Amino acid sequence: MAVEIGSKVQGKVTGITNFGAFVELPGGVTGLVHISEVADSYVKDVNDHLKVGDQVEVKVLSEKDGKIALSIKKAIDRPEGQSPSYSQRPSRPGGRDNRSKDFRSKGSFKPKESFEDKMAKFLKSSEENLSSLKRNTETKRGGRGGRRG
Known part of the structure; x- marks a missing residue:
């Protein structure tokens, strides 16, 4: 059959x-x-x-x-209009069931600054951090006339 x-x-x-x-x-x-x-x-x-x-x-x-x-x-035969015993997923603990904040759906989203601006800002701050780190480590090494033994 x-x-x-x-x-x-x-x-x-x-x-x-x-x-x-x-x-x-x-x-x-x-x-x-x-x-x-x-x-x-x-x-x-x-x-x-x-x-x-x-x-x-x-x-x-x-x-x-x-x-x-x-x-x-x-x-299982159900009468018309009767939904299954679960109509939605069970709510998660913590109450984060609010899905209205979907940022991807907005097509007209414009960032405040361009990628290039962000990169330039990052490079500048990173160079400043590196130079201050170098200055701090050089002073701790002893420089000239450091005491030995």
Whole structure:
């Protein structure tokens, strides 16, 4: 039996890995349910949701080079307009969920000074720092007439 993309079929979990679960479909073919397709909520460990031998309904997402991609969460029928149980990513601790400060999106951004001006300023300050460093190290070496032994 050929597996049709988009169809929902019953399968049996034959193996579990850290990246998903292998499901045997009718006809003896095996497909993979990726960890991101196991449940609507965040899945840290597939073993929390599935066990080897479980009967599950899966939706066939794609088939390429004999590899079949399956989804458990897309096999669940939802009424129109009902979103999955997670609508957004969970908020991060620290409250840095404000994404309105995207500086890359402003096309008319003009820097205050050009790159050449910044380089000239950097070179000048770096030369000043080097000369003061040389002056300080020369005085500490003893110069002429330093005491010896």
